[in-house]
Amino acid sequence: MSDEISVAAARPLRRDAQARRDALIEAARLCFARAGYFVPLEDIADAAGVGRGTFYRNFKDRMALALAVFEQEVERMQARLDPALALDQALAQVVLEGADAATLFARLALDMPRDGADRAAFDGLRRRLEELFEPVAARARRDGMLAPELGARDLVLAMRMLSGLLLKHSSAAERRQQVEDAVRLLLAGLRPRPIPTP
Known part of the structure; x- marks a missing residue:
């Protein structure tokens, strides 16, 4: 776990209060994915099964809630990302x-x-995301898949660029094919270039 300050509250919550906070974060994740970032906050509270008062006791505003959702997504990514994967597989995943x-x-x-x-x-949170890619970047440089001057920050930028290609209503197979094609094209530009001889 990074030393960065967590978005979550500094002092521990009671079990029932933590359960309500977790329900709000999960409801927000689903509502943002389905209806977009500007989904009414009341809809999120309803989906979590709590009232507006409970919402505002946990999150001062939409931004605070979105940061908590993003923190949870970074933690999920940390649990799933295998640093032993080849660069193309890690990016696609x-x-x-x-x-x-x-x-x-x-x-x-x-x-x-x-x-x-x-x-x-x-x-x-952005720095934590970059830290996740450090082992992947180091391995890719060793394998000759990533130019020596490129690192984890560049891989996060590549991930963001690739994510922008995905169409929400495409099938899972179409999305996978599109990502694999785009990763192949991208990696052609990330590999080290041979130094021309005079």
Whole structure:
């Protein structure tokens, strides 16, 4: 786990309060995926089975809730990403399994203020995401799949670019084929270039 400050509350919650907070985060994840970032907050509270008062006791606003959702998505990605995977497989896996997280990241990046607590939390989560890719980047450089000057930050940017290709209503097979084709094209540009001899 990173040393970055968690988006979650600093002091531990009672079990029932934690269950309500978790229900709100899960409901938000599903509602954002289905209806978009600007889904009414009342709909999220209803989906979680809680009232508006409970919502605002847990999250000051939409941004705070979205950051909590994104933090959970980073944790899920950390649990699933196998650093032993080849670069093409790792990118395809993360893009296909994390499409909703990538969409949320892009939305947060658009609305994020230049400074303040929300910006600090967002930047911390972005760094955690980059840390996940460090072992993948190191292996890819050793295998000659990634140019020596490129690293985890570049792979996160590549993941965001690839995620933007996915069409929401495509079939799973179409999405996989599209990602595999795009990864193949992208990796052709990420590989080290031979130094021309004079």
